[in-house]
Amino acid sequence: MQGKKQHFIRPRTFIKYVELFFCFSLYPPVFKDYSCTYLPASFPGNLHLVLVLRPTSFFQRTVTDLGFRFSQEDFMLKMPVVMLSSVTDLLRYIDENQLTSEFGGTLDYCHSDWIVLRTAIESFAVMVKDIAQMLQAFGTELAETQLSEECSAVEFLLLSHTEKYRRLKVQLNEALMCRESSHFSLIDYWLLAQLTDMEMAFDGFFDKHHLKLQQYLQLLRYEHSFQEVNCFSVPKIARKHTDGSQTNSVANMLIFLIDLCLFQDEMSQAQVLILHGHQLAAGHHYAMALIVQRCNELRHQCDTLTSALNTKRNSLTQAQTLLRLLEEAQRWCDDGAYLLANQQVDKFQSKEGAQAALRDIEKFQEAAPPLLCAGVDVLFLEYESVLTPCLQAHIEKTFQKHSSVQALIQSRQNCLRKLADKHVRPIQLVVPRPENPPRAKSPLFSPKHGMWWCNINFGSNYLIISIFQPRILTVLSIVTFSQDFALNFSYSVIHVMKELIETERIYVEELLAVLLGYRAEMDNPSLAPLLPTSLRNKRDVLFGNLPDIYNFHSSVFLQDLESCLESPEAVGACFLERKEHFHLYECYCQNKPRSDSLWRQFSDCPFFQECQKKLEHKLALDSYLLKPVQRLTKYQLLLKELLKYSSGCERASELQGALEAMLDLLKSVNDSMHQIAITGYEGDLSNLGRVLMQGSFSVWISHKKGPTRVKELARFKPMQRHLFLHEHALLFCKRREEHGENADKTPSYSFKHCLKMSAVGITENVKGDVKKFEIWYSGREEVYVIQAPTLEVKIAWLNEIRKILTNQQKQLKGLNTFPSLWIKSSAKCINVNDCKNEHSSLFKVINTTNNIMHYKM
Template identity: 30%
Template sequence: FGWFFNRKDSNRLSNGREDSVQIGLMLNENKNEDNFDMNEEKNEKKSFSSVNDYYIIEMPEDNDKNYQQQQSQHEHVLNETSLNVMTTADLLRERIAFITGGSTHNCPILTFPDNPNIEISQEKYKKIVNYLTQVPSENERQLGFVIVVDRRSDKWGSVKTIINYIEDYFPYTIHVIYLLRPNGLFQRALSKLTFNITSCSHEIIVCRSLAELHDYLDSSQLSKDLGGQIDFRLFEWIEQRAAIEKLTKAIYDLSLSLSTFIQEIEECEFPNDVDGTKLIITKHSSEKQDLEQELNNTKCYGESLLRIIQNSQDLSSISILAPDKIAHCKGVCNALMHIEDSSKVLKEFWSVHQPRLLRCLELRRFETRFREIQGLFTQLLNDLSILPNSDRSIVEIDNILTQLDIITDRAQSIMEQATNLRNDGLNLLTKQQSYGLDSIEPKCQELETINSKINEQIHEKQQNLLMLRSYNDKLESVNHWCSKGRDILNMHQIHLSNDKAAKSLNELEDFLKELKLINIDDLQNVNIPEPLKSMIEQVLNRVGDVMNLCEKRCELLQKLAQPINRPVQRVQPLTLETTSPSNDVSILSANSTDIKSIQCINMKIDEKQRHVVRELLVTEQIYVDELKTIIEGYMMKFDDPDRYRYLAPAILQNKNILFGNLIDIYNFHANAFLRDLQMICDDSSVSCMGTAIGNCFIKRKSNFKLYEQYCQNKPNSEKIWENYCFSHPFFLKIQQSLGHRLPLDSYLLKPIQRITQYQLLLKEMIKHTRDENDKSRLQDALNVMLNILSNLNNVMHTMLITGYPGNLNSLGKILLRGEHFQISKEKRRASSSYLRTKTCVRDIFLYDKEILFCKKKNDGHSRSVYQFKESIKISDVGLSTYHKNDKKKFEVFLKDLSYVIQPSIDDDSTRWIETIKKLVSHQIEQKRAEIKIRSASLDHGSHLRRQSHLKHMESDDENMHDCSISDESDSDLPTKNFYSKKNFSSGGSSSNSSSTGSAKLYNTLTTSKSNSIG
């Protein structure tokens, strides 16, 4: 069975009840129409518009036929005839031919009525015959047709024409042709001359009157114009045929949809996760419900149509339906039977497919629980593996045993879950039999294996720890015994009496018996760990030394305890050697421990630094991948002709604004910055990791300015997104195909988020760096990134400035931004007195060319903007570092006005003063250079004019030449002096114009006090 069903291209009946009401209105409007005037034809054309584009679909009576045979028949009708009531409506209204539903011997009767005013062409004949012969059922068509040709009012030429058409083409078998001959006097006389029955290949019976026709055909099967009982209403018949064709077309579409639904589900694979399985169950259930609903709607439509056809005939005089109504009802009933068959197929398919979906869901839940328990087991094994095997202290071993008990409790809970999951898996195998066998059975075996493995490892760990504790207990007892023996040997004096010697001997013998109770033979087990084995060897050596001393002392005491008949010689007692070597060992051990602890701390610091570097590299790789996803997933789709045609021109034209310079940022990170980081991390020869990382940031300082352009474009990008792209299907489909939980605008924030993360990683790296050179280089890199962030912040704020009369881009680069500065203006008079104005609070923006004073306001949309108030050109200002020796303030002055500025932060004054100084100094240097260039150009022009004049005078006579030279020399001096004065004046003039403002400020600088600059 299959999975998916796409009804995008199918034509559906949205509401069967509405369609039935519409059909009822159509039929009732023309229920009693019998005439064929032009007004009725117009009404017919209007009523046909609601059933346009529906093809005739034959519904066979035999419901046991194969579905594929039905489909092939449908395709044959559609491809070969392509006829329906709409394509033949004009011919039907001309009454060229019609089929009333009457029959004889189960053969349908096709009537060519008497209509002498209509000329029948062969094309019209074929078209009407092809359509009308498709109206009866397939069985009736196979039995053949009976044709009635009524030409009572016509001529024999018309008879000959229609008979020739029938002889040339008729798609099915013809049993007999009944001809109502022309009744005109002249036509009766010409009958034998103009028409020869024997020349026809079909049987033709010529009837002179309707009575003769009724001898052959039952009048109940003939229309009233042939003297029959069928009240055939052509317009009503056409409308009912249109409704039936609409019904059959809808059923045909539903059959195709059902077949497609089953086929696509058969070709679909089950998802590998619970969420995906739930999603596909919901999807298939929804599609199945939609299909059922459409079947029910179509069934409702068919039942309504059946009732309308049955009620369309006035049964007051006739108790049964007319043959044409019976034929229509029969067609509708066959269609309803086909709907029932389709519903049955859908139910049978769903009864098989739904359990498979549920089994798949249970299997995926089993696999999900298995992965969770597998992860718990992995974590449990890791926790077991990191438990230390202590061989020093009983307290440490007790702590480890306590931790092991906690792990054991966890293991019991996890193993209980694993056992339950294994039982559930076995139950699934029992219920689902072979389904999921290759997945469930190995996992059940693995659960059993892991349970056994965990039990074995916990038991082994516990036994080892208990053994270590037992050995440590014995070692502690042995050490205590050795210490006790040393104390006994030190306390006992050699010069004792016999009684005291015997007492000491008994005490030593009891002490030696205590060693047997300790049972030191257990310490010589071959399975003892190596570190503990060396400790045991040391202890056993110590025990041997103590035993040797005790045995020697016992021998001596035994001699002292014996009765002595001679004087006892006093012997200097032997003193037990001190354990100074062991003290040396302990000191060395302590020093070694201190060195190890320092090395351990350094290793931890280096490990944290490497962790930060890894985090930098991993997050950079993720960031590059995300940028690549945006570019390939969204931007490149703009160039896909199958997609961009659905986009509005406003979106296509603003593509570059929407994405900004994202491609440039991606190329920088993917091709340069990320590669630099990877080379640093992969190069084992790099000893100074901090310096290498810092150099990487500093070297790429200029590339990070790409973010400035991106931030400047971001507000415009957000406007494009909100106005055109927020809910556009183009972006929603791409988001769904990429599996993104968030829309595109959230991913367009990634560059701004990333640029702010670098300084955090650098700070963390500085924190875990020991080398001072590395720290210094990392600090330089941090300063670079902080300056970039500060500049980006300033750029973002400048975009909120409103009301500026010019172009902010012409002011140059934004250097500083100050918030909540207190500004007061002071007018400068000739008497050097000041007139102070009211102090106000302003936000100041310092550009390369101007200082902007703005007032911060709320724009009414929960967003702050900066309303422009006034500006000062840098070329016109002077600067006083500290206003009246107040270090919190500085003064910016013009010719007759000064601005006293106090930053909100005291430390900002120095930064603002230094920056403005650099700008003013730069302006002065530019003015100097301009003056030099201008002076040089003027001197050069004067020299060229003099040389040209001299050459011109050489062609005159010698006297005039001398005179001219003299005159020129006399006139040249004042000219040269004039230009020199002009040049000097340009350099030293104190004009108020902006072109000489910097020169004036330079003069102010040279004449003002030392703490001012102009």
Template identity: 70%
Template sequence: MQRNECNSGHLIILHKASFPGNLHLVLVLRPTSFFHRTVTDIGFRFSQEDFMLKMPVVMLSSVTDLLRYISENQLTSEFGGTLDYCHSDWIVLRTAIESFAVTVKDIAQMLQGFGTELAETELPDKGKAIEFLLECQTDKYRKLKDAIRSVSKEGRHLLSSLETSGKVDDSQWDVKLDWETVQRLLAQLRDMESAFDGFFEKHHLKLHQYMQLLRFEQSFHELCLEHLMSQEKQLSISVDTLTQTEQALKKLDSLESNAQEVVARAQIIILHGHQLSASHHYAIALIMQRCNELRHYCDTLNAALKTKHTHLFTVKHVIYLQAQTWCDDAAYLLANQLVEKSQSKEGAQLALRDIERFLERVPAILSSGPDILAIEYEAIMTPHLQVTLQGMIQKRQVCLRKLADKHVRPIQLVAPRAENPPRSKSPLFSPKHGAVHTRTHTHTHTSNLRSKQSLVRPDRTSTGVSLIIRVHVMRELIETERIYVEELLSVLLGYRAEMDNPALSGLLPPSLHSKKDILFGNLPEIYNFHSRVFLQDLEGCLDAPESVGACFLERKESLQMYECYCQNKPRSDLLWRQFSDCAFFLECQKKLEHKLALDSYLLKPIQRLTKYQLLLKELLKYNTDCEGSSELQGALTAMLDLLKSVNDSMHQIGITGYEGDICELGRVLMQGSFSVWISHKRGPTRMKELARFKPMQRHLFLYEKALLFCKRREEHVDGCDKTPSYSFKHCLKMIAVGITENVKGDVKKFEIWYSGREEVYVVQAPTVEVKMAWLNELRRILTNQQKLLRGLWKFTVF
């Protein structure tokens, strides 16, 4: 009220209610001019009723009197004080602060309203609707974020204006209080923004996972597994004839073709479910339940189809065998009927009855016409063989009927001579001649028939049986491959991925966090190769088992990744022995419902390599001299070489004391233990390092570029089996190595000499076969080196 006239003293009463505290004293400064002073005194007297206040009112005659009541640093310059104060600036500042506070409050209400909207919004049950809802909510979130950033920018600008005034630290000025107010409002805004971001992030993740779950459920319900299982149950395998068997097999093949497509889609859905589970989806229990249901459906369907397929093939094979047995019996019947017994009516009738009784037992598959037989049973009964058998039977029947219907002619009796015994007129019916002729004819006929059967029927039958066995082996290979891929996936998801799960971090020892690659090696690489490449290759060979050899040869280089896995296996085993009782592994095993611990599953890749070569041997056994047999033999050789290479490389890990990078020596080609005598040429004489007849036991490693001599040592690790290690002794560069293949006195010895026989190593192999294998490999390396040097020499000359 500093410029109000004193005759408006009633304003004091009005402003009293606006003060935040109680008024204790009223100071009135009298004007300096005579006229205004007189008017003020008169007005003050006539207005004393207005000043009937519960506080004293002091009339001051000058500004100097004001300093007795108020300090000069609390007064502005116009009242003789030193306070730097601009009322208009203060009003602008207070207006800005109050406006900022209102804006922050509005933002808080907007965030609260948006949070309530998110919480109360009913989620749709269609994917597109969820996507639209997610887009709308994200758009609102971004707009609110922009509003928060704008308000924050305004608050920082206001705070900067207060700080540039330089009066924040002045205790006599209320700018510091304003600065603290703005700071508090900004802190509240930051807290609201942080809470809002966290809430929306969780909501967005849940909505996104809900959409993933909806799509997963939709894919699950779109599968036709239950329909396929219903078709499988309706497919009858109660067949009696070959025609019924073939029709059932066609229906089964069609059903299997559809089932393969559906099962492949189911495997993709299962893999998707495992990926959702690994990402810690909120509905992990439901997802794993669906995956288990799909796996159960697939396993049940595959097992049922496989059982029916095996049954129908068995029935078909039995029908073939019945036909073959009947044909064999027919041939034996015809061959064993003696012609001389059919010369009489009784004998011919007896033989005819035997044939008729035999024809009554003809199998159903041979009772059809020639055209049907030629179409349906060509695999076991060729038209030529059928016509031959039918012709033989018909001729024999005609002959026997003629003999049976022929009347017995009267025989003229002739008086015998005493010196000569009775003799038949025709030498054909001489008992001796007739018996010999009959045996010869029977033997010749039987031999011809046997040769025809051996040329036609047994080969075809054995070929059919071999094909069935090859298909069964191929099915086993594919089925075990699928199981192998599933087991690898369970290990990667159930153990390796769980090592990054925050929920299980308390169960995992800290020292294991950074050793995941040591424990599992390159198992992810092996799983990717088998699940994405090799399994599909093998499934493509189901209808053509002979092509699996080419498949193995094509992926020969990719299978070399097992060598890396096996080289890491000792380190993995050592790490497992240290932490096998860890609560983390026990919890993971419990979740996976595995009966065996992790180390048993880490051994699966090595066991799988051995399984490959066994199955290839079985396929090659029933595919000799057929299409694809050379590729099968090549694949078997490649797998055996891989196993040998893996074994050699695992031994290489135990080498200690070698200075330098052992990888520069190339691949390990061979390794083994030998007895070795070493001699050095010093001056004109040769000296033995050891006793003359006492050899050293050395383990040799043959590389592409060097030959290492090591000493084998056995080490015990925590009560486990002995672990071999090899102390490095000598290294011979292959560029300076020569060999002498034979040493007098022992066929198992050979010489390896170095640097022009400066050093000679007499090596004794355990067997002659081992010696020849090493000599062949050494000759190959030395020959390749000579070719390489010859090529370099020609290049240098030209």
């Protein structure tokens, strides 16, 4: 059986030719099955008419008529059937252009071509079905996708969905390319229409899904920004800068105002976020209600924060103004004290000289700050809103200082008026003497030096020590100390304390200038073109931990020193209390070689020149980066001076402890600088503990091999090794120095050997040289003979090694003291109580579990 299909001009109208070659007696039932079962299932439409061409032979025609007659009821129920007698009868129903030559028509028909076309149509139908299934599966995947709360996950999901959509669109476009093929007129219209409808529905669905994902991602980002901005609240700003101890200088107030400016920048970020939220809402975002709510919350919070910022800025500005006025008043008081001190006595011998001195004083008083004329009560009332206990004490201290200077000025004015009004003969100022005092004898009063008088004037806060000669007045010191302090301490102590505090203030100001003038400017967009690209991310390398050092000195240590102004004996305790903070300098000094190398590379950079010009510094940045190292050295010099003039003080031991702590710190910094130059050590040096000692020695080694011992002692040339004594190990290194113009000044140390201190013993005396000692390892399997450069160096190393071994024994025993040790000297065994020389014993502390000898106490 074969079938053929052709198109009428009218779409959706088809003619089906069926040629049945079988026994015509079976024609009716077979045709019934074919027309009623096969055709409706395989042909896309309803059958309206069946034309049956009867056979030409009499027998076959008769059988066919009978068959149709008996099955007429079935055919009438399904479709109309017309029996045709000849081929020419077909032309009444079907146009000859639609009939082949076999049926009297003119249609050119090739059955093989029809098969090819039919195969292409069926393949296209299968492809359309597959595409429909893929689209349905992809749509199900999109509908069931769980949305994450992470922006990165949503971005990845958006990209992956877009990529899958693009691949499906490529397949759809390839399927629709058949529109332009030569056989398009033969392909079923309904398949193309179905494919086009699927494409339109798929595009619409994905566009909605893509928009939803984009809006969801926008919402996540908006919520993240909202949470960041929301962390700045009114209580946080209200608590900011409320510590009264930090509002005692104009510099601190300036820092607080800068912080408020930073808060204002964060407020501008909130305003931008509000504007962005309104833009999202105007774009018909699906979460428009939530976004509008967030915008309203931010707007309300911004209004509240803006009000709080304005209030805080006004109070800080008012406090800054008050501090500036107080500083001007204190400066005026200092200038007045120096004016009185610098007036020369020889000019008072004449009336004109006394009057000129009076005019100088009166002119100086006319330039007094208006603040001093207002009074304490007026200031308290005027600045009541910003007064803190610290500011109140500052005001009272300033007016007390003013009263002291004013009393000195009035005393000098009274004296000068008397000299100007009644000037008969030159008057020499003489110090009042107590009744019947014993005449002090001193080389200062010998004829060799001439006659001198000493005059001491006490104010409530001022001590002026003056030395008078017949023709000149010299002022040794003007300081703001109490009378008790002046009586208890000498001028030298006063001078050292003044230098310590003044240099500390200058040091803090210089650090702040470097941080603001150089480090902060590296983030300045206007100077970005002057800054090399390779230097932008190396700010921490160039400046190290200088911000931490500044914070410690400005916020802690300077206040501690100022509190010791009238009690210099407490300076030692101040240094000891802050001893741990000074270890910041170790990190700074360890980074200093890297900083110097970076500076040498970029020292000619226009950025640094511009910053130096703005700061009006005469020296370049590298000079100021050296200040912390210089300051660390200055402390121990000043402490030595204080200790020198305070030897009889009750708290001199604290000064001695502070001095030792600073010297230890200098040594630790120096040792750590050498430690970072060690190369070749496989491991973390920090696991070995802190460096306690380091230095160069001559070393001989002997190794025990079986019953004999291979010695490398005096008959061999010693090795030069640089030793590093850590808390848990002893390192042997070889010192290497580079030579040349570009060579680094700091030597490097090649690692050679490491001894764990848990298995180390020492012999303190070696025959032949008092500077030698032994370090032996693992029960004398290895013996190192060490020759120190001096006996003092040897003793210092032995003391440190002894401390390490003692601490190890305490940890092993779990006690604070040893039971009692047998100490083996180089010649014989003796008891520790009988040993008079602390450096003539073999000191060994180890555990028996390590197969190492025990010495009992």
